[in-house]
Amino acid sequence: MSVEEGAEYNFAYVMPQAEGEPVRIVIPTQLQMGWTESPSYFCAATETARDIAEIYAKADKLEPHYLEEYTKLEDDFKHLPSGGLSGDLAHCFEVFVDDFIGAAIPRTKEDLTHLSRALLHAIHDIFPASPDDPE
Numbered sequence: 001m002s003v004e005e006g007a008e009y010n011f012a013y014v015m016p017q018a019e020g021e022p023v024r025i026v027i028p029t030q031l032q033m034g035w036t037e038s039p040s041y042f043c044a045a046t047e048t049a050r051d052i053a054e055i056y057a058k059a060d061k062l063e064p065h066y067l068e069e070y071t072k073l074e075d076d077f078k079h080l081p082s083g084g085l086s087g088d089l090a091h092c093f094e095v096f097v098d099d100f101i102g103a104a105i106p107r108t109k110e111d112l113t114h115l116s117r118a119l120l121h122a123i124h125d126i127f128p129a130s131p132d133d134p135e
Helices: 038-057 075-079 109-126
Strands: 090-096 099-105
Touching (some): 038 109, 090 109
16 A cells, blocks of 8 residues: 655654664655554564464574574573574464564573574565665
């Protein structure tokens, strides 16, 4: 669903960036949350991404994702031991409209990294990054 011409600036937002990086402002031309029709469109797409993440989570190995470094910032992650992927990793992925939730009982750093990759890749499979600026 396209944004009405001239109304794009009503929905502009600033992308998060690392400290010291230039500010990037997004001017959307397509459906964003907040429009009357948004929830039904987003729910169908985000629930599909969640289902894909579940499939990816069962994979033996996933390629690194360029955003995964932002999932490893907390002390809890730093205190987990290394040691490979657990065979019976308990986890749950849920989604509410456009909010993805991942919960896990990890045994190793690799467990959380694997689940982060599964969710990030699934989201970008459904909502690909801009070809002009993949980040």
